[in-house]
Amino acid sequence: MLHISRRARLLACLMALALLVPVAGLRLHTTRQLEHFHNRTLNAWPADRAFLRDPATWFREARAWLADRIYPIRGIAQWRRRLLLHVLHTPPQSNIALGDDGFVFLTGVDESTRYGIIEGTCINAHTAEAGVALRRALLQLAQYSDRSGIAVDVIVLPTLLTMYPERLPRSIPQAYRDACAARARGESPLLDVIAPAGLHYSFPYRELRAARDDPAFFPQADWHATGLSVKIARDSYLRQFGLAPPPTEHLTRIDKPSEILVMQGMISLRPAWQVDSDTVQPDAAGNDAFRAAVADLAPSPRFITYGWKNSAPLRAENVLMVSDSYGQFTAPLYTAAFSRMVQITANDFKNTSIPLLVQRTRETHGVDRLILLVHDGGIYRIFGWASALQRSAEMPGNPTW
């Protein structure tokens, strides 16, 4: 027999009710908010019929469902990250590294692949095999360009990891730091690749490296290259056409929040350069038409596209930029050379969808030039896209070409 005093019973019940708040508050945030917070699709509630077959698994899935939605997970995560960063000088996630002098590096896509990005960027992208694969891809793209009549350019942009490897903290395993440092010393087959005739290839590593002493250049706590670094990369690309930088651009020194820390919900201002153009403007109508044309090819309805138009182009061409997320930040600057540009972040697209995507865009927008743009760790995407484009061009009776 258990005897519970009245006071103890009251206190225990109050405590129980307080403990139920995180479950009772599940509906206080939306699926969209939670998916944005977790950066993934939420765990689904398990199927009822699976219960009898394996209750333990069913409960495990139900618990994962609950853990994704517990209230107030977003606020709590925010507080924890602040505590880690500001009090304990600890990265808010294990796939982020805090370097010297305010540098912040993204080292992995998520916490399960802590060094996945470093491995891809500093090692895998710069092997001799990657060099061979890139040469092969450029040949394939040249063939595609020849048959389709669309000019093709390949642009590879360096990342903070290879621009400032000496700033990586010593907590990053030595092998990774050595690999990134080797890239900084110019040990990369990507640097010496010569593009076949009719195709432009740009990996402006040396040009960017020469400008890296400016603390606002990349910027130093962002994943994506923006501002001055993109301008230098773009100017290097334009030189291949014999073009000078557009005279209608202005550089302004600003302080902007660290992109990587903003993803963690924290504002930490860092110096950066902002590039404004008098002639390049968003092209909402063009973007809408582009999205409508390619929506069925996208693996998710939330695929990312942008449209830009330029009132004073250096070359009167319509451009399609197929890229990883770097394209979102670089497209407006590259548009300064052309009449119009639509950009699509195609990370999750099947390689086999890319030819169709080009074909649809050509029909709706009239594509004169295709730019494939990735950061160096994403060079493998170029291989896949090039192979798919070449195969499509070789198909007999291809309606496009």
Next chain:
Amino acid sequence: MVFSSVDFLFLFLPLFLLAQNLLPWRNLTFVLFSLLFYFVGEGWYTGVIVVSTLANYGFGLAIGTAQETGRRRLLLAAGVAFNLGLLVVFKYTGFLAQSLLGVGADSWLLRIHLPLGISFFTFHAISYLVDIHRRDAKAERSLVNLSLYMLMFPQLIAGPILRFHTVARQLRRRVVDARHLYYGVVLFCFGLAQKVLLADTLAAVADPLFARSETLSAQTAWLATLCYTLQIYFDFGGYSNMALGLGWICGFHFPRNFNYPYVARSLTEFWRRWHMSLSRWFRDYLYLPLGGNREGAAKTYRNLLIVFLLCGLWHGAAWTFVLWGAWHGLLLVAERLGLGRVLARLPRLVQHGYALLAVMLGWVLFRSADLSEAGRMLARLFGAGNVTDMAAWDVLTGEQAFVLGAAALLALPLLPALLSRWVAMPLMAGEWLRTGTRATSEQTDDASFENRAATRRAWAQPLPRHRYALGLLLAFALFLLSLLKIMTGAYSPFIYFRF
């Protein structure tokens, strides 16, 4: 389901508390919730523990009603054989088949599921049967009460191991007042913080380092071992404190399971401070029946070795655990043979150093996946291989460095001693005796490690209210800090979960 998960803290626990406080038939409610707790983690394997409970209920009644000594002994042997049989089938079949018969890695024998907590509930069952046989306790006529002893969720999957005669009275009658609730809540929050803030953070250092043992330098190998040494203490100790806290909330006064083991000055003392409920179980149900230390030195050493080999095997079906048990057994024998006397003449610091080093080397065996990893790690500790690795300090984030320092400090009894001046601390000397219930033998065991004079003082003087308020504030702060990690799904392995 573990105590530091969101589903336990924010769904199971509050629903249980409401049911326990608002519904009648409290033991039955407790049993049903315990079955649900087990079912959530183990599904249909809950049948194993249910069968075990029913069978032991039957064995208990049969032993309790049997008059002849021979028949009682036979029934006890059958009951113990049944329980050990279950343990062997589910826990050791694969190990035995691989070690003795050399079966391949793809054999079905290696895929037999290990039900959660089987080592714990088997020991509970054996304790129940032996206590009845020895007439230390009466056979439990209520199936609900026996089920509660076997299944009680606070101690179901990781102990502490309760000897039946020490809780038999509490199964039938127990009291919860506001002070019990206070002790329970504070202990639970302290345990939660030990598990989540300390052990889990240190696990994030130790696990990756052990995973790359071949690339560790002596410095990083020692860091890995130190982190694991503290991790396992705060992981298991924290979980035990949570179990103790839940026990207090439900009116059970479980024995303390850890008493600052790393301040021990010998392995003999270490085992009086580490997993005390397991040590007591082995003492009462194996070491003493084997003859203990009553039949001469040689048999004492034999008994110690047997106990520790089996203790190692109890922790896991692998040669690393056997070796770990043998390491402890041999050192205990060595201490009895004269090492202990030599140590006693050395400065205290050397004694502490010896005990800590012996324990840490033991943890390397315990932690390693197999003997080759253990050998590699031990070799690295002593500089073999001449490997260059990053500096130990560079391995740690700011959080991990802070937690490592805090954990090292909290492994000593300094801070609690200091805190107990201002806060009503559940684990302060003699608090067990301040509950208004008669002290059980286990509680007395606890007190034997502590200052009995302080115990009597604490018992005599009621604590001022502000000390309870400060305790609650501290517990609440620790709970909130723990929540920051729990809710965000931070890395949280649990070492003793599968034992």
